[in-house]
Amino acid sequence: MRLPKKNTPRWIIFIIDIGICIFSIFLAYLLRFNFRIPEIDMKDMPFVIGFIIIVRIISFILGKTYAGIIRYTSSEDAQRIFSVIFLGSTILGITDIITYKTSGKIIIPTSIVIIDFIATVFLMVAARTLVKVLYYELKNPSRAKNKVIVYGAGESGVITLRTLDKDAGSKFKVVAFIDDDKKKKGKKIEGVKIHHTDELDELLTDMEITFIIISTAHLPASRKQKLVEKCLSYNTRVLNVPPISSWINGQLSFKQIKKIKIEDLLERDEIVLDKEKTYAQLYGKTILVTGAAGSIGSELVRQIIGFKPKKIVLLDQAESAIYDLVNELKEYDQTTFEEVIADIRNQESTYYCKEYL
Numbered sequence: 476m477r478l479p480k481k482n483t484p485r486w487i488i489f490i491i492d493i494g495i496c497i498f499s500i501f502l503a504y505l506l507r508f509n510f511r512i513p514e515i516d517m518k519d520m521p522f523v524i525g526f527i528i529i530v531r532i533i534s535f536i537l538g539k540t541y542a543g544i545i546r547y548t549s550s551e552d553a554q555r556i557f558s559v560i561f562l563g564s565t566i567l568g569i570t571d572i573i574t575y576k577t578s579g580k581i582i583i584p585t586s587i588v589i590i591d592f593i594a595t596v597f598l599m600v601a602a603r604t605l606v607k608v609l610y611y612e613l614k615n616p617s618r619a620k621n622k623v624i625v626y627g628a629g630e631s632g633v634i635t636l637r638t639l640d641k642d643a644g645s646k647f648k649v650v651a652f653i654d655d656d657k658k659k660k661g662k663k664i665e666g667v668k669i670h671h672t673d674e675l676d677e678l679l680t681d682m683e684i685t686f687i688i689i690s691t692a693h694l695p696a697s698r699k700q701k702l703v704e705k706c707l708s709y710n711t712r713v714l715n716v717p718p719i720s721s722w723i724n725g726q727l728s729f730k731q732i733k734k735i736k737i738e739d740l741l742e743r744d745e746i747v748l749d750k751e752k753t754y755a756q757l758y759g760k761t762i763l764v765t766g767a768a769g770s771i772g773s774e775l776v777r778q779i780i781g782f783k784p785k786k787i788v789l790l791d792q793a794e795s796a797i798y799d800l801v802n803e804l805k806e807y808d809q810t811t812f813e814e815v816i817a818d819i820r821n822q823e824s825t826y827y828c829k830e831y832l
Contacts, residue, residue, distance in 0.1 A: 488541040495598045496531045500524050503590035523583050527567065527591070534563040540599070548603040556599050564592040620648040622684050626702070627691035628654040628662075628669045635690045635716055635732070636665060647686070651678055679709040688714045688732060757782035764789060765819045768796030776804070786811040792818045 504512050504520065512520075535541060538559035543552045567588050571581050623639065625632045632652055639647045652669040654660075660671045670678060678684060687706055689699065703713050714732050762779055766772040767789035776787060789812060791797050797814045804812050 485541050489535065491602070492535060492541060492599060493528060493531065495602065496528060496595055497524060499591050499594035499598060500527055500587075502594050503587045506590055507584065507586050519582075523587075526570075526582065527563075530563045530566055531560075531595075534559050534566075538562070543603075548607045552603065553600045557596055560592060560596050560599070564588055620646045621686060622650045622682055623647045623686045623688060624651045624653055624675075624678060624684050625649055625667075626653050626672075626687055626689045626694070628652040628656070628659050628664060629691060631692065631716060632690040633664055635688055636667065638732075650682055650684070653678070675705065679706070679711055684709070684711050686712050686714055688716060690716045692716075754782050757784050759783070759785050761786040761788065763787075765791075767791045767814075768793045768800050773800055776800070780804075780807050780810055783809060786813060788813050788815060790815045790817055790819065792816065 500523070504516065508516065538555060540552075540556050540559050543555075567583055568585070571583055571585065571588070575581050625635050632654075636649050636652075639649055649667050652659075652664060652667055653672050653675055654669055655672050657671055659669045662669050687702070689702070694702075699713075706713050716732055757779060762784045764772055764776055764779070764787060767776055767787075768791035772791065776789065779787060787810060789797055789800060791814075794816050797816060801812055801814050804810075
């Protein structure tokens with residue numbers, strides 16, 4: 476189904492919100508008087524409705540509750556609605572106090588104000604949430620979404636779930652949590668069931684999981700490695716949530732959830748080179764790299780270039796691979812490259828390189 480790209484005009488949202496307010500007032504009266512509104516209250520109702528609507532209109536304009544894009548409604552929008560409605564209801568309550576002290580009459584019964592406040596907040600938030608859910612479902616049907624398991628049912632896991640839910644561009648559906656804590660087994664987080672890690676094989680077999688996202692930052696490297704190996708056998712990819720310190724403005728973004736890095740699987744800390752010392756050792760020097768055309772050797776060459784050596788001697792027995800590497804390195808004008816076709820195990824063929832050793 477093709478969805479409209481344009482956002483709903485603000486004035487339409489404003490009118491819908493006013494309609495919700497009118498309905499909430501009627502509902503408040505019906506509930507207050509058990510669906511039998513006395514005649515005296517029926518006579519005062521037009522004035523009461525008019526007064527409440529004026530207060531709501533002013534508060535909506537000041538609070539700009541109609542300014543948000545409905546399909547991207549968030550908890551911040553819900554908080555704004557709550558605050559604006561609460562402010563309006565407070566004004567209604569203060570008005571009742573003033574009129575009672577001056578004339579001895581209450582314009583709007585306190586119970587009506589309270590019920591109207593609850594109904595208005597609930598209906599406005601529910602309407603926006605319903606539009607958001609319908610929009611996401613029509614844009615990305617559940618059957619077309621990639622199934623995801625979140626490893627870790629703690630706070631970070633909940634944040635990961637909410638990040639996937641609110642991201643309009645993602646096509647992911649969290650179908651389960653897994654956690655090492657057996658006490659959490661069988662419980663639910665926002666409707667998603669928590670399973671123990673012993674059930675992972677069963678989940679991967681039955682549910683056709685596309686991704687497992689590791690949300691916990693304290694999972695040992697050995698556990699991560701076993702998890703990756705297990706997922707590979709089920710053709711399931713493993714993603715990793717970055718540390719909280721690297722989140723943008725303290726909030727997790729879907730784009731920050733990346734494939735697991737090789738250093739995450741090491742059972743030791745990543746080795747970080749001292750760039751100043753390395754620069755002092757390599758700058759302006761002639762460097763010989765054996766096996767330069769291989770995957771490790773060619774990457775070493777690329778890394779060494781950054782330290783501005785005078786010359787790099789590329790030694791390898793693969794002539795065509797050396798040729799390709801030299802062509803790739805032509806863009807680096809500050810470093811001279813010299814290729815040597817030789818076998819490092821053959822003393823005679825490497826005689827030329829002795830001058831560099």
